[in-house]
Amino acid sequence: MLAATVRVTGDIDVAEECVQDAYARALASWSSDGIPARPGAWLTTVARRRAVDVMRRVSTHGRALPLRVEPVTAPGPEDREPPEIIDDRLRLIFTCCHPAISTDAQVALTLRLLCGLTTAEVARAFLVSEATMAARITRAKKKISAARIPFRVPPVEDLPARIGAVLTVLHLLFSTGHTAPAGADLIRRDLVERSLDLARVLRALLPGDADVAGLLALILLTDARRAARLGDAGQLVLLSDQDRSCWDQDAIKEGISLLGVALQRRPPGRFALMAAIAAVHAQAPSWDATDWREILGLYDILVEIWPSPVVALNRAVAVGLAGGPAAGLAALDALGTEPLLATYSYHASARADFLRKLGRTGEARAAYEEALLLSENEIERGFLADRLHEMEAQHRAGGDGTNPGPSQPRAGRDA
């Protein structure tokens, strides 16, 4: 909706105002006339008409448009969602991911403008304060306007140089939707669907690009588990406990075939490696029968080419699954000095799991409490609270901590 409106206004701030205006009108109109058949189309049409009005007024005052926009046809009665709106989103993502904008701001701007995340949610996804994130977003919006960063998909010859930033952003968008950083829902379906749609459009745009194929494979293979990730009561079900018959076999099949394309490039890119890890899970008949050595081997390569703290964390978890909880704990503790992980709930919850497995109940409880303190996703918090209660019950029943409960440690992130 914002993407379609920016195409009319050529200015992000004005477009945001028009969209807010459309919501206000919806509130008035829908309560008296009822909700229209296609609320999204209704809102987009109203926002774009408002934008046309605003722009007409601006141009009669002779002010230049601050942002260059491809020629637009006047908005008509719009009942169809697809190609045009997806094209607008693609334009907006290339604008947000322009190399003239700092990498950090690119992702932030996309999440804020294309996906409608609040500044607080974006800040959480980046592990920075809300004030820092607000300043970063404002500065980037000012630059788009003042330097006239164009609102369009770059010409074919520039695409290879521009695609990396867009893929990074789409990946973060998917991750944010796969496990929402905060709120009542574990999964933000809208964000997941949006990243999937955009990855498909990019794949059509650049069929020969290994990284695009890798990212699409990663999204498909990871999202294939969606139906199995929540239990009947809405509780979090970890990968180890998921009913694998609920996994989407069509998505897995498509993901694995795309992985073949992605792995043709040597050395493989990071998305191809992550997709390969997801494919090992997708093809394992059960948690116990998972090839952890293979997964650890893939993480070893991944951490070389992409040494991010979160990848290092996942690798440490894989060390524990391949070599036992003591090895896993040692690998996790070796990361303990990484400041970005200090406030990251998965580090605490992964430690808690290995400690529990080792029978170090008191320390495990403290680590679960720490994770609970750090997580802002309610479904995850529910899971952590349950685990904590379970351990306290065991403790009261006279357990001295030598019985670590279920036989497998749980990977924090990999639900």
Added chain:
Amino acid sequence: MAEYLFLIYGDESALGNAAGEETNMIMKGHQEFGERNAAALRGGNALQPTATATSLRPDSGDGFTVTDGAFAETKEALGGYYLVEAPDLDAALAMAKQVPMPSGGVEVRPIRTFD
């Protein structure tokens, strides 16, 4: 259309020590740049080295402090500029890539307009 200033930064000492042939190549590069982008060029000049610069700052009273040299001493100094017109940043960047830059590089700044 918008205007952008290309600020050409480079290592003055390297440029000062350049052999005649290299200086000729740079001159030729600027000439070609001017011909290729004649329609978009609004102005441009090469500057004398920073050793010739004089800087003024208001003092605490109502006078000025006058000092010999550039405002900020940096390894890469402003050596010249172009003022160009371009429809958007991508077009401006495409043009800026054609500016000869034997050392250092080019900073592209949008010109501010006031209503």
